[in-house]
Amino acid sequence: MTSTISSNLDEQDEGAGVTGFRRRRFLGYVLGGSTLIAAAELSFAGSATADGIPSAPQIPEVYDLEDAQTDAALPTSQLIQIVINTDGTASFELPRSENGQGVTTSTAMIIAEELDIALKKVKVTLAPARPELFLNQLTGGSNTTFSTYTPIRVAAAIARRALLDAAANRFETDAERLEVIAGVITNTATGETLTFGDLAEEAAGLFDREVEVELKDDAEMTIVGTPRGRDDARLAVTGAKDFAMDLDIAGALPTMICRAPTLNGTPRVLQNRSAILAMPGVAGVAQVSTGIAVRARTFGQCIDAIRAMKVSWNQGSVEGESDETILAELRRAELPFTPVSQVPDLPLLGNKTHELSFEFMFRSSAALEPYAAVADVRADSAEVWAGLKSPILAQQDIAKMLGLSQEQVTVNVVTGGGSFGHKLFSNHALEAAECSRALGNVPVRLMWHRADEPRQGRLHPMVTSRIRAVTAPALIGTGRKVFAFEQRNTSVVTDFSHGFGEVITSTVADLPAGLGELSLSQTIFVLTQELGYDFGAVTQLLNEVDSRFNTGSMRNIYSPDTRVAAELMVDVLAKDADKDPLEYRLEFLRNEETKRALEKVAEEGNWGRRMPAGTAQGIAIHKEYKGVTACLVEIDCRPGTVNRDIREAVTGPRVTKGVFAIDAGKVINPRGLEAQMIGGFSDGIAMTLTASVHLKAGHFLEASWDNYFYTRQWNVPPALEVHILPSDKSTPGGAGEAGVAATAAATACAYVRATGTMPTRFPIAHDTSLSAFTPKSFVPPVPPSPTNGLKLTR
């Protein structure tokens, strides 16, 4: 055994290319087999960092050679593996899900970089449920790249090492005399060459063996950090990219569920079963826990059958409730502020208290691909195909429901048509399995009707946010200072039963003092929210009530709402101090990276330019996911814009310009990162301006895109700039959710500056959007498909 000294990773980063630091060495494996398989451990051990990140598994620590050595009996089942094939390609099964965030592309880049192989020769697919990975196969909190970066690099470096050794053997020379370029190994002395494919078999071993490697210096990287298009771009634009409902699984007929008229209502009985069974195309009908399932030749015939069903229902979970009753419940549960008399160091003369209070309404987190899953359940086995971010939990739950062992259930992860947190839950996979069994162990392609998504699907919980800031003349120097900044969020309970909560808590080995008594969601709230301003005594707290709703995260959990409220208060405080909002923020921001991001958007966006009445700029920051963001928007709230007449739309104020900056640490694929910021921007303006669902009489009124007003082309700015700031960090931060909070906040701030009014309810269109549509029927629960399409060709 060699003993190697491991250095602190940060030190090594700074010392990259400089002598005096030993490079970190990592341990991995070459597995015995017929072709080269290099492996490294993927583990979640580690501790939370001081900057309070939810998704902070400190992977590098696990790979510290010392640790690895003490853990001599490493179970190889925990390994992630890179396979070198005889055709010269490398393949890798990523134990994460891909829902559009670009992780298969960035993972391929990381492998190509470390292995020295052409990017197109790397094939990344999604791993099926691997129970042995336990908490480590969950996609959430924008942590994929962060948590897999080092392990994947180690595996790739091991593969490269083994190929070099095999080549050295063949050439009868030292590995040092070899050069690797794009998957070809050259003997520099003789000019002879061998490809990775030539060596794939002989680089494999008869037995598993440990291999020690060093990773590339950042300065040597030629693929990581360069802009690349998505690996599936061609499939996506030719229609060849398969989602769950596009899979051709033998016998899996379209299946849809007739759902209750009120939220979470359950079926009592289908009264006209034989009439439904006699309908054209219908192959089977069965009662399941969430409604009446129908299996038919086409989804169109499922829809027809659902519309014809006469079902009696049990009550739902929120019978009779409405937006206003739930709001009242939240208001009753709001936590108090600290009495002003207890604010530390507060001067008695000239102090002022500012209070703001906001309501953030329910929003639907549904993706464009509705919940969908294929299931083939037999008497003693089950196989499921679905977009799933937590496949192991799905596997366990399906096994339990069907009375099978976990090994009898195969869960395949299919690329999802968007997730935003929605696919952290496995409702669709479970329902598909339940339908397959209930219909008589026949294969099904289960899809939710669009109408089911906002009405019965996952929601971003309703939240109130109260902020109080106490200002007074500064004790030292001039101007006014904030002595206390308190934010109290009260929320409908966020459902963390998808396993993400366990990931967070398992990651946080040493909870900061005082967190011990908090609930899971309160812990996550405290760990994710960081105000970022030097505002004296800062506290941000969450209280939760009411778990009757189907909630979850939605491209972020708490941050957009919390940040919108906080940045609106920052603008109030700037006014209190008689300062420009930019100048004020720069004065009180604690962190240099955040200031740089803010300065960047101010400069690129020409902050402070004169604008016509009814239009304005807004500026905001956010800090999370091991990165910082800043956003500047311009908004047009003039009547001509607000009252644009577009059918089945909420037009409203328009964001006419967006400038976004992100410092995400080490960037793997700047083009992918930019794409995620563009997407997050669209979500941010939706959250502030247009997108919400309305609860009335125990059900949500929205049933499709003509009444759930997610951002559309008429809402986006004609131009949006994203600036990726250089970073000297060597580890990547998260991207999937990072674009939302600063955008939502900048948009809200711009709105207040343009209109001179402080909204109290978000989205701003919540009360007016009701008049933009007539709710679709609840019985039947799905609308008919129109027939006039040929008259509307264009």
Place this chain on the structure above:
Amino acid sequence: MPKQTFILNGKSVTVNVADDVRVLWVLRDILKVTGPKYGCGINVCKACTSHVNGKAFNPCAVRVGDLKSTDKVTTIEGLATLDGRKDLHPMQQAWIDRDVAQCGYCQPGQIMEAVALARRVRREGRSITEADLDAIRNVCRCGTYTRIREAVVQGARAMGPND
């Protein structure tokens, strides 16, 4: 059961299915042509956008019985190959150049809509305006709108008279 005949991506197809089944399901569930996506079934999300006789239409809102045997339906799968071209349609290429797709679910519909828009403005003897882009109704829940706008303009410029 009635026989339904129409031209799909250049070839005549016949299916046995009732008149009132919407074309989207005939394509997806019976013919296994899965490029057109379901996002609403009521002609609002535009994920299913395809072409009939060269113009954009939404197969979720058309009964298969209303198609004539001479009607030419083109889905994303048939867009590139129609004129004997082997590779990509210029609009698809623009989508790749601009790396538009995220999850990709909406993108077949977006591209078919964009091609139809480009053809429409060409018929009207003008080029695409911001107002045209604002009027595109296709939902992209991943929020790729900015890149879609860029790609539509680029793709339209690259389209030849037969595209």
